[in-house]
Amino acid sequence: MTVAQGPTAEDEVVRLCQELIRIDTSNPGDHSGPGERAAAEYVAERLDEVGLESRIFESHPGRASLVARIEGEDPGRDALLLHGHLDVVPARREDWSRDPFGGEIADGCVWGRGAVDMKDMDAMILAVVRQRLREGRKPPRDVVLAFLADEEAGGKWGSGWLVKEHPELFEGCTEAVGEVGGFSLTVPGDRRMYLIETAEKGIAWMNLTAKGTAGHGSMVHPDNAVTAVAAAVARLGSHEFPLRLTKTVRAFLERACLAYGVEFDPDNPEKCLSEIGPLARMIGATLRNTLNPTRLDAGYKTNVIPQSATAQVDGRFLPGHETEFFATVDELLGPDVERDFVHHDHALEAEYEGALVAAMEAALISEDAGALPVPYCLSGGTDAKAFARLGMRCYGFAPLRLPPELDFSGMFHGIDERVPVDGLHFGVRVLDAFLDRS
Template identity: 50%
Template structure:
């Protein structure tokens, strides 16, 4: 069994766990069995659960020395998005170490977190250590699709396993972001809701050479143009307001709450972490219509990626409905409410302390994630979910760009930094 976090991460990357969506995925069982083997070697009993063949989830519990304390849930997904080898400079599932980085699909999303957690557990086993509180572990399938074979299924069918958990940590937070001379570490305390929509326009089918004032394609294009033009109002949630205040104070720039966009622009590189979360968004992404160039179809469909901030869902859907126009209807493909955890909490303070212990210059701030994670499932159990998968990243490293991107990679020293931070936090 591998013990070094870099070796663990490389081994995990080599499992092709591509999630193609629509229930099709590769390799989740093999990756789950690898994780289960490491848990077993650390004296931790794993439970493997499959809602469908080969869609495998691994659960376990590490008993703490003070079991009356609220338990900590550490959750991570084993699946990854597809990668086209022709676009990469290295084979995406080779787990190659080069130039101080470990390269491969899943290196930062999120097999790095899986490897760091396994490394911490291995250290505890070798040193005979135990955490103060119970640590519940969930290594899940299907996060990169809808979670129907992973976190959402576990919450619906095995909620009792997570009884007593007060706080959860997972991906998309705790990484360093260089802003001038400062190292900002955003901890995810919220994420926008996900409301994927399907629009269907209906009209009169006919020959492409003839006039048709009831063309479904034109109706759909008009609706999409109006939706794309929507300018959603600024809505400052507690983590977004706190992020802006704390980063602005660090940089010594003024805050103007009457012109949030201008204030965000003054935050320099940190603006990328907040610019997408000061308002909701509606982004057309998929179009389907017709089957032959000389035939006007009777229906045309589109899909729209909608992200909502807390308290904005009804307002946003009303704006979308007003933009549809006659002959176009909408339905939800997927609808998950926004998630928020307390910005000022003992858990957040403990994460910040663990980061500062390894990097005394760390500027730790809360932030809202623009996308979504399995926190949307586990928060339904009343668990406060945070994005905290700590990494130390070099200046100029485009963490967001390599996530789901080409040549995904993680710095090896960043992994070792993350292990030390997680060890401190998970032990407390």
């Protein structure tokens, strides 16, 4: 067989990442953004150039996702899903050192909104798939590609919509790989832990509502709605849940302590967090359930007591601890405040074992002899929640070798988001090796 010549994944990945960043897919969560359609069409064009047919699904005007299937060497095997989201959180130009939608290269990095969340992985998937298709290299089994809308607002119009309306697109998929994992954390001895996501907390974005008697601000009002909701918010925001070591979090802490030469103390698991730098913010949030008030709204005039007051709270609960979480929330709210959901989704936890995990580990070690792959729990949520409803085992694996000084976790939804060029080159090599072994 004659292998078609063309650019390699390493040749293309940076350009693809830049071009995706330059397509503004900001998702404010209310359909006021431009939508993901232009990005989905861009991906479709790049796949069409190498002979792969794809389909675009529009769940709402402008809100588009793309799905394609690559035939494997053994179509009788269970299929693998590779997924990434096309939307990004909004960014204000005046806050950034560089244009957040410019895709500039500076200081060895590609800068822009989505550089790590997650147009870098979208570009890596595209680059690797394009090279493999040009060279006629099939994966060992069918691989379904999904480039998705709306992840940044919970996936209702992206992964959630596809799973509900078109589950046949994922027929045969038993495992899924997406964000947030595979990135490195430098540890002593010139080695790097690579965090592979095997679990993620559940989501409870809640509306809180208190009602009272409207009236003049100069009079006595014992049933003031603002007072009731403010008191509830204060109780929720100041509450600290007890430590709960899930299987995944314990496995991460044991291996991290070993890498840093710190004794693991199950009664004081926070002891080693100080060793892992800024990443401690994300890992620390997986030691317990959390509640963070984020919005307050009441009234329309200073001297008018409103009839109702509302607040919103971002709650996150660990796998296996949802019942405990909501029992605590309701106790803290008290009888005068009601809650309903802005968004509610389940927690996930997959086993860190099996052939797919072994393929991730081997691919990392093939490119970095100092690699120490470890499982971890993500404090946020991803599109994996939707695909888990179809019975898939879900993992986060977007491989990047990072410089030790880069605050990677701070890049997510942060100012001056950027990804190292060398990290993208490393990522496509690992991803290609992973697909060979998957």
